[in-house]
Amino acid sequence: MYIDLLPVFDNEGERVDIDYSFRQDDENFATPVSVSGAIENRTGIVRIGATAKFDYTTQCARCGKPLLRHATVPVKHILVSHLDGDEDSDEFIVVEDRKLDVDGLVSEDVYLAIPYKMLCKPDCKGLCPVCGADWNEGPCACQPVADPRWDALKDLL
Ligand SMILES: [Zn+2]
Ligand SMILES: [Zn+2]
Structure with a gap:
């Protein structure tokens, strides 16, 4: 208009x-x-x-x-x-x-x-990056995946 x-x-x-x-x-x-x-x-x-x-x-x-x-x-x-x-x-x-x-x-x-x-x-909680399960509905059987951002932080410390 x-x-x-x-x-x-x-x-x-x-x-x-x-x-x-x-x-x-x-x-x-x-x-x-x-x-x-x-x-x-x-x-x-x-x-x-x-x-x-x-x-x-x-x-x-x-x-x-x-x-x-x-x-x-x-x-x-x-x-x-x-x-x-x-x-x-x-x-x-x-x-x-x-x-x-x-x-x-x-x-x-x-x-x-x-x-x-x-x-x-x-x-x-999002989705599992490995199996795609909805973590809001409960944990899946996958191993926890290491977060590469966390490794970078550890290198700094
Ligand atoms: Zn959501
Ligand atoms: Zn999973």
């Missing part, structure tokens, strides 16, 4: 409510991303304050079990039509032609918020 921000940039007190959803072109998203909030000009400063909600699928980084997670991601930025030199551009979003690509802005925040590695539970 694109929002024409010209009336918001030009008029103090102007507010545009956002309440819509869009499909993320990514099979890991189990639902559309629903966005609700507003863009508002307060004392000449234009801000977006919204929340994006969606469900997504991922895998446990240790045992590979499929996971379905619900996420709520805040989308908060100051919107400017141009940068005045010394402003920090990470905090400010420059809106080209005063048309805001809301899907694009929300998607950036959404991807930054999704953790790279997820666990099915904090103490997931």
Whole structure:
């Protein structure tokens, strides 16, 4: 969705409510991303304050079990039509032609918020690297495998 921000940039007190959803072109998203909030000009400063909600699928980084997670991601930025030199551009979003690509802005925040590695539970024991048994269901018959990182540490000591 694109929002024409010209009336918001030009008029103090102007507010545009956002309440819509869009499909993320990514099979890991189990639902559309629903966005609700507003863009508002307060004392000449234009801000977006919204929340994006969606469900997504991922895998446990240790045992590979499929996971379905619900996420709520805040989308908060100051919107400017141009940068005045010394402003920090990470905090400010420059809106080209005063048309805001809301899907694009929300998607950036959404991807930054999704953790790279997820666990099915904090103490997931993972899979045996030898036989593939799920150690959450009990120990297997394999011998414990020496961790090469531990050997490197012993050499240091
Ligand atoms: Zn797991
Ligand atoms: Zn095993």
